[in-house]
Amino acid sequence: MLIDAHTHIFPVVQGRIGGGPTVSIGYGKIRVGADQTLRVLPPAAIETRFPPKVLLEYIDWASVDKAVLLQGTFYGECNQYAAEAIRRWPDRFLGAAFLDPWEPGARAMFDQAVDELGFRAIKLELSEAAGLSGLHPDLRLDDPQVAWLWDEMEERDLLLTLDLGAIGCRSYQTDAVRRMIETHPALRIVIAHLCQPNPRAEQDSALWALWREQVSLALHPGVWMDTAALPAYLQEEGYPYPSVRRYLSMAIDIVGPDKILWGTDVPGLLTIATYRQLADLASEHLDFLSQPDRDKVLGLNALRVYGGR
Numbered sequence: 001m002l003i004d005a006h007t008h009i010f011p012v013v014q015g016r017i018g019g020g021p022t023v024s025i026g027y028g029k030i031r032v033g034a035d036q037t038l039r040v041l042p043p044a045a046i047e048t049r050f051p052p053k054v055l056l057e058y059i060d061w062a063s064v065d066k067a068v069l070l071q072g073t074f075y076g077e078c079n080q081y082a083a084e085a086i087r088r089w090p091d092r093f094l095g096a097a098f099l100d101p102w103e104p105g106a107r108a109m110f111d112q113a114v115d116e117l118g119f120r121a122i123k124l125e126l127s128e129a130a131g132l133s134g135l136h137p138d139l140r141l142d143d144p145q146v147a148w149l150w151d152e153m154e155e156r157d158l159l160l161t162l163d164l165g166a167i168g169c170r171s172y173q174t175d176a177v178r179r180m181i182e183t184h185p186a187l188r189i190v191i192a193h194l195c196q197p198n199p200r201a202e203q204d205s206a207l208w209a210l211w212r213e214q215v216s217l218a219l220h221p222g223v224w225m226d227t228a229a230l231p232a233y234l235q236e237e238g239y240p241y242p243s244v245r246r247y248l249s250m251a252i253d254i255v256g257p258d259k260i261l262w263g264t265d266v267p268g269l270l271t272i273a274t275y276r277q278l279a280d281l282a283s284e285h286l287d288f289l290s291q292p293d294r295d296k297v298l299g300l301n302a303l304r305v306y307g308g309r
Contacts, residue, residue, distance in 0.1 A: 001065050001066075001295070001298070001299035001300060001303065002062075002063065002064045002065050002262075002279065002282070002298050002299050003064070003065055003066045003067070003068070003094075003261075003262070003298070003299040003302040003303055003306075004059065004064050004066070004067045004068065004262070004263055004264050004266070004279075005068045005190075005226045005227075005228070005261035005262060005263035005302040005305075005306065006068060006070055006192060006226045006227075006228030006229075006261075006263030006264060006265050007055060007067040007068060007069060007070065007263070007264065007265070007266050007267075008050065008069065008070060008071065008072075008075055008265075008266070008267060008268070009050050009051060009052045009054075009055055009069055009078065009081065009082060009085060010049060010050055010051075010075040010076060010078050010081070011049055011051060011078070011081055012024045012047070012048070012049050012076075013030045013040070013048055013049075013074075013075050013076060014075075014076040015072070015073050015074050015075050015076035015077075016073055016076070016135065017032065017073055017074055017129070017130050017131070017134045017135065018128065018129070018133075018134025018135060018137075019032045019033045019036060019134070020032055020033025020034065020036075021033065022074060022075070022076065024047065024048035024049060025037070025048065026046060026047060026048055027043045027045070027046060027048070028040060028041035028042050028043050028044070028045040028048055028271075029041075029048060030048055039271055040267070040268055040271070041267050041268075041270060041271065042270055042271060045267075050267045052069075052085035052088070052089065052093070055067060055266070055267075056089065056092060058266065058275045059092070059275075061275065061276060062275050062276050062278075062279035062280075063279070064279060065092075065299065066091075066092055066093065066094060066299075066302075066303070067092065067093055067094075068093075068094045068095060068096070068263070068302060068306050069082045069085065069086065069093055069094070069095035069096070070095070070096050070123045070161060070192075071096065071097070071098035071123055071125075072098065072123065072125030072130065072131060072163065073098075073100070073125055073130065073131055073132060073134075073135065074125065074130040074131070077098045078098065079097050079098055079109075079112075079113055079117055079119070080117065082095050082097070083095070083097075083117040083118065083119065086118075087118075094121075094302075094306040094307055095119065095121070095306075096119060096121035096122055096123040096159070096161050096306075097113035097114070097117065097119035097121070097122050097123065098113075098123060098125075099113065099122050099123075099124065099149075100132055100135070101124070101145075101146040101149050102132065102135075102136045102139055102143075102145070102146065106146075106149075107148070110122070110149065110152065114156065114158065119158075120157075120158055120159060120306075121158060121159035121160070121161060121306060122149075122153065122158060122159070122160055122161070123161040123162075123163075124160070124161070124162055124163070125163045126139070126141075126162060126163055126164055126165055126171040126173070127163055127164070127165030127166065127169070127171050128165055128166070128169050128170060128171050129165070129166075131163060131165065131171065132171075133165060133169070133170055133171035137170070140173065140176055141162075141173050141176035141177060141180060142173075142175075142176040142179050142180065150180055150183075150184045150187055151184070153184075153187055154184040154186050154187045157186070157188070158188075159188045159189075159190065159305065159306065160187060160188065160189045160190070161189075161190045161192060162177070162189060162190070162191050162192065163191075163192040163193065164177070164191060164192075164195070164196075164214070165196070166196055167195070167196055167197075167198070167201045167207045167210050167211050167214075168201070168207050168210060172210065172214070174210065174213050174214040174217065177189065177191075177214075177217055177223075178217060181217070181220050181222065181223065185222070186222065187222060188222040188223075188305070189217075189222060189223045189224070190223075190224045190225065190226055190261065190305060191214065191217065191218070191223065191224070191225045191226075192225075192226050192228055192229075192263075193225075193226065193227075193228050193229050193230070193265075194215070194225050194226070194227050194228075194230060194247060194248070194251055194260075195211055195214040195215050195225060195251075196211070196233065197211055197230070197233065197247040197250075197251075198233035198234070199233075199234070199236075199237075199243065212250075212254065215250075215251050215254050215255060216254055216255070218251075218254075218255040218259040219254070219255055223259070224259050224260070224261055224301065224305055225251065225255075225259060225260055225261070226260075226261040226262070226263040226302075227244075227248065227260060227261065227262050227263055227297075228263035228264055228265035228269075229264075229265035229268070229269060230244045230247060230248075231244060231269065231272050231273055231278070231281075232265070232268075232269060232272055235272060239273060239277065240277075240281055240284065241281070241285075244281070244285045245284075245285040245286075245287075245288070248260070248285055248286060249288055252289070257289055257293040257294075257296050257297055258296055258301060259301070260296075260297045260301065261297070261301050261302045261305060262282050262286075262297050262298050262299070262302070263302075264278045264279075266278070282298055283298070286298070
């Protein structure tokens with residue numbers, strides 16, 4: 001079984017980050033704020049949108065069984081949109097709701113996502129460049145203001161997915177996550193992007209120690225990591241991004257193969273490699289594992305974590 005544990009769908013880009021509003025402007029590009037232009041999709045995406053039927057075509061093309069739909073501030077909140085896709089294709093999609101717990105009305109939004117839309121996971125995109133730390137510069141995961149969320153999620157056995165941003169940034173709150181799991185030992189957490197290893201951090205002993213410290217959080221029985229977007233940190237290396245294999249090996253040496261979920265971060269990664277290439281590399285980068293352990297990383301772990309125990 002092959003499950004992509006980190007994907008996105010959206011009818012149009014309509015988000016908000018520290019640099020300003022994000023808006024689709026066509027041909028795979030968006031505008032950020034008043035005058036910044038970014039490419040987030042290949043030029044064939046004429047309307048800069050990525051609907052569920054397109055994602056289905058991609059995962060079918062690459063023989064991927066299921067995809068986990070995640071959200072964030074960058075593309076914009078799509079809770080209803082994602083919930084409808086999961087209801088329509090329950091055998092192909094799993095997913096997490098978007099939430100900004102530092103915004104007024106967060107409690108009502110949480111109740112709607114869980115009680116009305118049926119989500120069993122919540123995703124917090126915390127990165128400075130594209131997430132909540134850009135909107136709330138002083139936010140802390142251990143802020144008493146948001147302690148209600150961890151209480152509710154632990155009590156309801158909901159999964160929390162965290163993008164903690166780049167190593168060393170103010171969103172990289174390993175200490176806060178550690179306190180969360182100490183005070184809420186039944187809370188289940190997925191940390192995205194394998195904690196964001198990259199060559200610059202690997203060459204800096206202080207930054208690399210921070211990476212290893214965050215990876216070690218997955219030694220806790222209720223913490224996992226996904227592998228999404230690793231090629232994006234290795235663009236100078238080029239395909240097939242051989243350092244991905246080294247980073248995976250290092251992380252698995254620390255926490256074991258039961259704690260890693262393969263993911264891509266499409267559609268954004270389609271500007272770096274085709275989806276078929278990303279799926280093919282999944283097995284290639286894990287060739288140091290036995291087949292049973294490879295099967296866990298490529299799908300069985302995600303099915304257990306996002307699909308129920």
